[in-house]
Amino acid sequence: MAAINLPRIIRVGGGALAELPGAMAQCGVARPFIVTDGFMVSSGMVASLLAVLDDAGIKAVVFAETVPDPTVAVVEAALEALRAADSDCVIGFGGGSPIDTAKAIAALAVEPRPVQAMKAPATTDVPGLPIIAVPTTAGTGSEATRFTIVTDEASSEKMLCAGLAFLPTVAIVDYELTMGKPARLTADTGIDSLTHAIEAYVSKKANAFSDAMAISAMKLIAPNIRTACTEPGNRAAREAMMVGAHHAGIAFSNASVALVHGMSRPVGAFFHVPHGLSNAMLLPAVTAFSAPAALSRYADCARAMGVAGAEEGDQSAVARLLEELAALNADLSVPTPRSHGISEARWFEVVPEMARQALASGSPGNNPRVPEAAEIERLYAEVFG
Structure with missing residues (x-):
C-alpha cells in the first residue's frame, strides 16, 4: 500500500x-x-x-x-x-x-x-x-x-x-x-536531485508511483547535468534539470531518502557544507556500501542514467554506476571533506556524534543495507579523503 x-x-x-x-x-x-x-x-x-x-x-x-x-x-x-x-x-x-x-x-x-x-x-x-x-x-x-x-x-x-x-x-x-546560475551551485543542486532520485528508487519505502518519478528524474538529470554546469545559458539542459529535480522531489517525498541523506545532514550542521555538496561527497562511497543489498535496483539506476545498456547484467551495470558517480564528482570538481578545508582532527572528533544523528533521523533505516553506527563511522572515515 x-x-x-x-x-x-x-x-x-x-x-x-x-x-x-x-x-x-x-x-x-x-x-x-x-x-x-x-x-x-x-x-x-x-x-x-x-x-x-x-x-x-x-x-x-x-x-x-x-x-x-x-x-x-x-x-x-x-x-x-x-x-x-x-x-x-x-x-x-x-x-x-x-x-x-x-x-x-x-x-x-x-x-x-x-x-x-x-x-x-x-x-x-x-x-x-x-x-x-x-x-x-x-x-x-x-x-x-x-x-x-x-x-x-x-x-x-x-x-x-x-x-x-x-x-x-x-x-x-x-x-x-x-538560467545563468553559477557552475558550483548548479552542480551541487543537481547532484542533490540525482541523489534524491537514486535514494527514492532504492528505498525500502519505494512504490510504483515513486519509482516512475525517480526513473524519469534520472533520465532527465544524468545526461544534462554537465551541460548545465558548463553552459549556464543552455535552455534545454536547464529545463531538463528543473523538471528532473521536481520529479525527484515528488519521488522521495512519496518514498523516502536513505543513508546518503542521513549522513549528509550532520556534515552540513557541523561544517556548514552546502547540502548538495555533502550529498555528492558521500554518494559514491554510500552507493558502493549499499549496492550488494539491492543489486537490481541500482542496476536500474545505471540504465536510467544511460551509463549501462538495457541488456547489460546487473553486476556490470552497478560497476558502471559507481564509475559514473566517481566521474561525475571529478568532472564537477566535488571536493573531499579534506580538500574542502575541513580539519581532520575536528572531523574525527565529531564522527561518533554525526553517526548518532544520522541514525536518529530515521533515513538510514530506509536504506537497502541498514548500517550500524560503527559502519557509518567507517564510511565517514572513508569519504574524508
Missing part, C-alpha cells in the same frame, strides 16, 4: 512565474508573505516576482533574512514578521533554504510551538497557512515535498521535520528562474 501526496496545483514550464496570481486566485488567497534571501533581492529576482504580483493588484510583504541551512532563530524571526503582516499565505522564493523557512513558519503560524517539537519522529499533518513554493534552483525538489529541515544552533543538529503541513499547496516550477 502506497500513500501518495502532491501539491494541489503545479504549474511547470518556462515563464510559469506569470501563472502565480492565477494559482493564488484558485486557492482564494491574496495577501502573500514572501520568504527569500538577500541574494534574491540584490539580483533583482524579488523585484521580478513583486512585479508579477503588482500587475495583478496583489500587495506582498517581503522577509529577506533567511540564511543557508535555516536556523531556529531565523525561523522565529520570520514567524514574528509573518504575525505582524496579516498575510493569508506564505511564498517561499529561492533555493531550498527560503522554501524550508517558509514551510516551517506556515505550520507554526496556525499551531504555535517550539520548532524542536516538530522534529522527526513527530509528524505535523494539520494544515498551516497555504504554502506557495517558487524554486530558483534545480535541486532540492522542496516545492513538492512534505519535509522541511531546520538547524538547531544549540545542538548543531539539522532537524528533519515531516508531515503534510509542509507540503506546498502551489508549486511554480519555472526553469527560466535558474
Whole structure:
C-alpha cells in the first residue's frame, strides 16, 4: 500500500512565474508573505516576482533574512514578521533554504510551538497557512515535498521535520528562474536531485508511483547535468534539470531518502557544507556500501542514467554506476571533506556524534543495507579523503 501526496496545483514550464496570481486566485488567497534571501533581492529576482504580483493588484510583504541551512532563530524571526503582516499565505522564493523557512513558519503560524517539537519522529499533518513554493534552483525538489529541515544552533543538529503541513499547496516550477546560475551551485543542486532520485528508487519505502518519478528524474538529470554546469545559458539542459529535480522531489517525498541523506545532514550542521555538496561527497562511497543489498535496483539506476545498456547484467551495470558517480564528482570538481578545508582532527572528533544523528533521523533505516553506527563511522572515515 502506497500513500501518495502532491501539491494541489503545479504549474511547470518556462515563464510559469506569470501563472502565480492565477494559482493564488484558485486557492482564494491574496495577501502573500514572501520568504527569500538577500541574494534574491540584490539580483533583482524579488523585484521580478513583486512585479508579477503588482500587475495583478496583489500587495506582498517581503522577509529577506533567511540564511543557508535555516536556523531556529531565523525561523522565529520570520514567524514574528509573518504575525505582524496579516498575510493569508506564505511564498517561499529561492533555493531550498527560503522554501524550508517558509514551510516551517506556515505550520507554526496556525499551531504555535517550539520548532524542536516538530522534529522527526513527530509528524505535523494539520494544515498551516497555504504554502506557495517558487524554486530558483534545480535541486532540492522542496516545492513538492512534505519535509522541511531546520538547524538547531544549540545542538548543531539539522532537524528533519515531516508531515503534510509542509507540503506546498502551489508549486511554480519555472526553469527560466535558474538560467545563468553559477557552475558550483548548479552542480551541487543537481547532484542533490540525482541523489534524491537514486535514494527514492532504492528505498525500502519505494512504490510504483515513486519509482516512475525517480526513473524519469534520472533520465532527465544524468545526461544534462554537465551541460548545465558548463553552459549556464543552455535552455534545454536547464529545463531538463528543473523538471528532473521536481520529479525527484515528488519521488522521495512519496518514498523516502536513505543513508546518503542521513549522513549528509550532520556534515552540513557541523561544517556548514552546502547540502548538495555533502550529498555528492558521500554518494559514491554510500552507493558502493549499499549496492550488494539491492543489486537490481541500482542496476536500474545505471540504465536510467544511460551509463549501462538495457541488456547489460546487473553486476556490470552497478560497476558502471559507481564509475559514473566517481566521474561525475571529478568532472564537477566535488571536493573531499579534506580538500574542502575541513580539519581532520575536528572531523574525527565529531564522527561518533554525526553517526548518532544520522541514525536518529530515521533515513538510514530506509536504506537497502541498514548500517550500524560503527559502519557509518567507517564510511565517514572513508569519504574524508
